[in-house]
Amino acid sequence: MSITFDGLASGLNTQDIISKLLRVEQQPINRLNQRKQQIQKERDAWKDLGTRLQNLASALSSLVQRSTVVGFTVRPSDSNAPFTASARPGAVAGTYSIQIQQLATSTTLRSTGPIGAEIDPNAVLNNTNLRSGVTAGSFTINGVAITVDPAVDTLNDVVDRINASGAGVVASLVTVDGRLRLKIEAATPGGPLQLGALGDTSNFLSVTSLLGAPRTGDAIVGTRSLAVVKTSVPLNQAMLATPVSGAGTLTINGVAINYDPAVDSLSTIVNRINSSNAGVTASYDATSDRVVLTAKTTGSLSITVSDTGNLATALGLDPNQQQLGQNAVYSLDGGATWQYSASNIVSDAIPGVTLTLTRTMSSPYSFTVEPDTDGAVSAVRRxxxxxxxxxxxxxxxxxxxxxxxxxxxxxxxxxxxxxxxxxxxxxxxxxxxxxxxxxxxxxxxxxxxxxxxxxxxxxxxxxxxxxxxxxxxxxxxxxxxxxxATSRATLTTPGDIVRVAGTPRPPASGRYVITSDGAGNLTAEFRDQANQLLWSATGTITAGGSNTTLVPGLTLSAATTLTGATSEISVTQQEGVLTQLGRYLNGILGRDGLVRVRGDAFEQQLRSIDQQIDRFQQRLDDRKAQLVRQFATLERILAEMQTQGTQLQGQIVKMLGAS
Structure with missing residues (x-):
């Protein structure tokens, strides 16, 4: 750390003097900083301009896509069309009508009956396969509380207790869809049937699906069977009516689904089917206690099922009992001729139009296919x-x-x-x-x-x-x-090249002459309309193969047998207004384009200015240190002179006193 003396001897404000002396020498740095700020503003302006030009290029890009400009739309005659629709470029405009007699549906294969074991009404409730566990407590029927203890009571015990409760009802077990359900009936015609109360402490009415069930006549019947398969435990513990005897392979539509009843649950099997390529969606219908396989596609195609074990039997999946899907039936001529489709998505009835049928109808429905100007206008506006x-x-x-x-x-x-x-x-x-x-x-x-x-x-x-x-x-x-519009390339003389695709670059009119030696070696020449040779290149190709590098922008496809025959490709120059504009924008926005070059130039200028500022600053720092040293020396000399003067004055005083 340097020590400075600020006018202790001289009485001068040396720091202020040094600052003023350096202020003049600071001017080059100030001018450089001002120039730096200007360049930064110019750089930022060009960066902003580049962003706007990029946005312009993006807005332009959709307008050189045929699907944006040559778009079509399907306009229904009212808001209740029996289909949804889309139209592609190339659609045929006109007025059409359609009559839909039948929609396509999917084939389904359902369990032939409930797959869970029937509940034993004489077993203690905790040991039965009820849909969920019964909690101990009481439930209410017509204001009368009835107790239940699942660790002691059987289902028949609870039924008997209801009947003896004096609640004015008769409880019984009835069979619906092959499985037992609980029924509560008024003891007298038109008698009350109020099930449940806010103070109930047992969930018995919910477990038996009585709570919230509708009253029909004088009775309320549980909306679901009492018993159900347990879907989250291994199959050998799932309470299936037919136990799965061992591991095996369930094959659906040719896709193998392996299973092990000691490990896999019903949920695991369903998920395994759904994640496979079996072409079906599997589900478990807890209300009816059945497994359902639904084809992912519509139409009258059957689902095939086979099994090396007995899982298919345990799940009641009998392929001979499936319900085949139906095909869509529609007419475009008022019912004179009916057409059939395995899918509700019809894409071959009207050129360029896809209809998704959604409902049937007894009379023809009219609609119009017309140019879609909205999309193009919106793109032009952007x-x-x-x-x-x-x-x-x-x-x-x-x-x-x-x-x-x-x-x-x-x-x-x-x-x-x-x-x-x-x-x-x-x-x-x-x-x-x-x-x-x-x-x-x-x-x-x-x-x-x-x-x-x-x-x-x-x-x-x-x-x-x-x-x-x-x-x-x-x-x-x-x-x-x-x-x-872009330039077109047409194979006018096939030889060893039999097909050409793409857009030639650059977009100039003329012709490419492709010579072949029959061994896969090619030479390409481009001649203008005056037959002047402008360009040539060499490449290779294999029989039946393709080449994408010989002619810029074009893919050349070779004959299956190379004979050395010469091919000619005619190029007709075409460029739409926006194609030309897009080519210009891509050029100035590219890696070596104007925007990038200007940005790099600004950065180079800024780096150069920073280097100049660093050099000037170093000189300024050196000058400041020099001035500090000089003024410090001046102060030291003045201080020494003052000390000497004081001493001399003292000696003179002594001499005068002695005399």
């Missing part, structure tokens, strides 16, 4: 908004306010002006060799305003929505060609 966002941002950053004498961050930046100019030029240029009747975006309502617009009103892209919708209704394919 594109216009993003385009204007870019223009507005550039205008703001390159503006100059004469009143405040304030310049925009990018004023004088020729690169950003070039971006704006190119965007405006591309969006107003015609499509290249577009096949439809539309040549420019203005033809479909996208422009900078009509001819003769007032000065200052044409800075933003504008959308005439009615004009765009009219064009989409008239010829959506032509609108797509205007937006997103």
């Amino acid at each position: 594109f216009v908004d993003q385009f204007n966002s870019v223009l507005s941002f550039i205008a703001e950053k390159t503006s100059y306010d004469a009143t405040t004498k304030t310049a925009g961050t990018l004023l004088g930046d020729s690169a950003v002006r070039a971006v704006e100019s190119t965007l405006r030029r591309l969006v107003t240029s015609p499509a290249i060799n577009a096949g439809g009747r539309f040549r420019t975006l203005a033809d479909v309502g996208i422009s900078f305003g009509p001819v003769g617009s007032a000065v200052g009103t044409t800075n933003q892209l504008q959308l005439d929505e009615s004009k765009l919708r009219a064009a989409l209704q008239e010829n959506p394919d032509a609108v797509f060609e205007l937006f997103g």
Whole structure:
């Protein structure tokens, strides 16, 4: 730590003097910091511009997809259509009608009867396979409390106790769907039947499914059987009516499901079936105590079941007792001709349209397939908004306010002006060799305003929505060609190349000549329309194989036998307006594009300025240390002189006193 002397001898404010001396030498650093802040603003502005250009590219990307522009929709005649529908590009517009006689259903295979062992009414309640355990306490019928102790009472004991309680009811066990249920009946016609009270301490009425059950006539019957299979314990403890004798393999539709009754529960088996590829959904219906297999597909296809053990028998799965699904039956001509489908999803009745049938009907229902202008208009609106966002941002950053004498961050930046100019030029240029009747975006309502617009009103892209919708209704394919047409490659002379797919790059008209030596070696030449050789390359291919690298953008497929025959591919250049714009945006936003290059340049400038600031700061620190040392030396010398003066004065005083 350095020690400084701040005017102890001289009386000077040396720190203030040093600070003022250094202030002049600080100016280069101040100027560099100001330049750094300006560059940071420019960098951030370009970063923001890049984000807006990326958003524009994203909005544009959907418009060069045929499905966005050449879309169709199915418009039902009312809000109660017997189907849901979707339409694909290539659908045939028109008015149709459909009559649905029958919906497709799935094949089901249910247990032929309840699979749990029947309850023993003479067994102690705790030892029976009731749906859940009975709690000790009391329950109420018609205001009379009846006690139950599951550790002592049997079901018959409780029935007898109800009948002897004086509650005015008769309890009995009845068989419904092959299984016992508890029935409570009024002792006299029209007599009261109030089951349960808030003060009940036993759940007996709930366990027997009486609580909440409806009264029918003078009786209430439990809504479910008393007994049920225990689904969460191993099969050999599940209280099945037919015990599973040992491990085995249950095969459903050819898919093997292994089981071990000492380990696997019914829930485990159901989950194992559902996670397999057996093509069925398995479930357990606790109300009827049955297992149900439902085919995942509709139609009259059977479910096959076999078993190396007896699990299928224990579960009552008899493939001869299944209920086959039915096929959908519909007509598109008012019932004159009926069509059949194994599925309720019908995609081959009307070209480009998929109908999902939802209900039957006795008379034809009409609907219309028409161009879907909403999706395309929405996508165009997003594109216009993003385009204007870019223009507005550039205008703001390159503006100059004469009143405040304030310049925009990018004023004088020729690169950003070039971006704006190119965007405006591309969006107003015609499509290249577009096949439809539309040549420019203005033809479909996208422009900078009509001819003769007032000065200052044409800075933003504008959308005439009615004009765009009219064009989409008239010829959506032509609108797509205007937006997103790309060059076409056609195999005009097959040879060792028998098929070609893709979009050639670059998009120039001409022809590719592919020569082959018959051994898999290829040479490609591209010649323009004047037959001038512009490009050549070599590659390889195998018989029956393909090559994706010889011709940029194209996949070449070879004949099964190579003979050395030459192939020719004709290229017709086409580029929609937005295809051209998209290619430009991809270029300036790419790895070596303008936005990335400018960003890297700004970062390089900032690093250079930081290095200069560090050098100037080091010099400044050295100068400050030098000044501190010089003033410290001055103070020390002055202090020494003052000390010497004091001593001399003392000696003079002594001399004068002695005289």
